[in-house]
Amino acid sequence: MNISALNPSAVQGLSLASSQLEPAASVQLSSLQLAYGGKPVLDRLDWQLLPGQVVGLLGRNGVGKTTLLESLLGLREIEDGRIDLFGQPLAQMDDAMRARIGFVPQQSQLFGWLTPRQLLAYFKSFYPKWNQAKVDGLMSRWEIPADQLISKLSGGQQQRLSIVRALAPEPDLLVLDEPVSSLDPIGRRDFLRELVEQVLDRGTTVVFSTHILSDLERVAFNVAFMARGKISLQAPLSDLMDSGRRITGLVSRVDAHVRAHGLQVLSRRALDGGQVAVLATGEHGLMPEGLVSDSLNLEDLFAELTQ
Amino acid sequence: MSEATVFNINPGSPEPIYRQLMEQLRRRVASGQLAAGDEIPSVRELALALAVNPMTVSKAFSLLEAEGLLERRRGLSMVVAAQHRKARSQAERAALLRPALVQAAEAARQLEVEAKDAVDLFRKILQGETR
Secondary structure (H helix, E strand, C coil), rough: CCHHHHHHHHHHHHHHHHHCCCCCEEEEEEEEEEEECCCEEEEEEEECCCCCCEEEEEEEEEEEEEEHHHHHHHCCCCEEEEEEEEEEEECCCHHHHHHHHHEEECCCCCCCCCCHHHEEEEEEECCCCCHHHHHHHHHHCCCCCCCCCEEEEEECHHHHHHHHHHHHHCCCCCEEECCCCCCHHHHHHHHHHHHHHHHHHCEEEEEEEECCHHHHHHCCCEEEEECCCCEEEEEHHHHHHHEEEEEEEEHHHHHHHHHHCCCCCEEEEECCCEEEEEEEEEECCCCCCCCCEEEECHHHHHHHHCC | CCCHHCCCCCCCCCCCCCHHHHHHHHHHHHHHCCCCEEECCCCCHHHHHCCCCCHHHHHHHHHHHCCCCCEECCCCCCEEEECCCCCHHHHHHHCCCCHHHHHHHHHHHHHCHHHHHHHHHHHHHCCCCCC
C-alpha cells in the first residue's frame, strides 16, 4: 500500500504540485471549523474529493457526518475555514455551480402538498440540464405514483423520489446522506446499480454516508473515516484490507514488532492486562510468538478507526 | 459462460472484492469452465450486475492481465489468454486452494484446534456437511 496516500500532508503536497495539470478537485475543504454549544463538531477539518472518486463517509452516530455534508454544500454556516467546489469558492456559488450538485438529504424535505409530477416539473425549471428520460424510467421502475400527494407516499417512496430529483439534472457531484435508510434490500441494490451507472457514464464524483456497510463496500472505492471533528483517514478500501492487520499482544512486544517492520499505526486501543490492539499497515512479515494478527473486514476497520 | 451472473461477491469478508473476483476467474479457468479465447464480461456488465464500483472490477481484470490469465482484445473486451487451452492438472488446481487453506490454518492455530480435528472438519465440509 502506498503509505503516503494516508498522510494528509503528503496528499496535500501532491495536489498542489499537480494543480496545473489536473482538473480542480470536486470538493476541497480546508480547516473547517464549527462548534455547537462550545463543542467542536468540525475541528480544523481538511478533506479533498477528486473528480470521479466514489467515497464512502464513515463515522459513529453523532460524529457530525450530516453537519459535514451540509456544510460542504453551503447549507450550514461554518465559523472558519474554506470550501471550494470545482475549484471555485463556495461563497461565490452561482446557478451554474448549483446545477452541478445533486443532494439526497437524510430526511427528505420534499414538498408534501405537491405530487411527484408537480415537484419534478418545479425543479426542472431551475436546471439547464434535465434528463427527462431518466426521470420517466426511474419513476416507473421504482413504482413511484406520480399523481399522489407526496405526504401520502411511504418513507421508501419519498426517499426514491428524492434520489430521482437529485439524479435528474445529471450532476457532477452527488452528495448522499444515508440515501437508502428507508429502502428494502432490493430497492437498495437497484439504487446502487443506478449509482454505478452514473459513475460509468458520467464520471460523477460521489460522496455518501451510510451505516449499511455492505452497500458501501460494493460502491465506494475510497473510504473516509470521521472521528473527533476530522477526517482521520481516507484511503482505497482494498488497500486497507490488503495491508491492514490488527495486531494484539503485550504492549512491548507489539511495539517492537511495529518498529522492526516499519509498520504504520492507524489506531491503537489499550486492552486489559498490559495488552494493546493496534491497527497497522505495511509489510507485516511473520508474526512473532505471543502476538495475534487478524485480517480485517470493513466492520472491523470501522470499529478501529472511528473510536 | 460469459454471463456476469455466474459471479458473486461477498461483502463483509476480509477479502477485498477485487480479490474475490480474481479468485473466481482463476477457478473458472483452472477447472476448464472458461477456456482460451472465451470472452469474459466487460467491466461495465460486471459492475452493473454486481452493483460494485467499476474501478474494483477493472483492478481485478488488470491484475489478471498482468498475471497472464486474461488478454485484452481490440476494443474493450477481455478474453482468457491463449496458454490456458485446457483445464489444468489436478495438482495445479489443488495449488489454487492453498491461500484459502493457509488462512484456515492460521485461524486453527489461533483457536488452538488440533490438526486432526481441523482436518476431520475439512473432510466433512468437503463431503457436503455445512455445519
